[in-house]
Amino acid sequence: MSTSVNPKTLVIAYGNRDRQDDGAGWHILAQAASQLGLQAPELPGEWIESEEGSLRLLYLYQLLPELAENFIDYAQVIFVDTHNSPELPKLVFEPVSPAWEHSAFTHHLSIGELLAITQTLYGCCPAAWLLSVCGYAFEFSQTLSPQTAALVNQAAALLCSHLHQESSPDLPKAHQKE
Secondary structure, eight states, X not given: OOOOOSXXXXXEEESOTTBGGGGHHHHHHHHHHHHTTOOOOOSTTOEEEXXXXXXXXXXXXXXXXXXXXXXXXXXXXXXXXXXXXXXXXXXXXXXXXXXXXXXXXXXXXXXXXXXXXXXXXXXXXXXXXXXEEEOOOOSSBSSOOHXXXXXHHHHHHHXXXXXXXXXXXXXXXXXXXX
């Protein structure tokens, strides 16, 4: 299967694979990579790039402000993670915009904040998406719960479908600083 992706895309999966469903992002990334004919990054901080350089897959434990500099090289960034919010659907795939948010946790950085840092520092940021599945179990284990495992399969298929769209009229435009 061809890994040609247009536009240049960065996919970031994050979470702890040793905490059951918290690692669902990596499992989604690994399944999508396999379907695209690529290896999945195994360790946090590792990345894999398609032969022609249009797609980079990155695995992290958490988002960091230092990522902002990398975003200026991409037309779109897709964040892949797990949530446990009863207010969200079990499978979420939605655009994300830059936004300054306040958190009770000083070590927590949201996608919106990371995009806002990018926009503030560089005057623009890529179109961004959040792909998230509901997590049900967060014990010390590398095995996903059955419910999340089923969602991982759906999410990987959705990610691959999105990546193979030749023209993406539903992609949000890159946010430009005015």
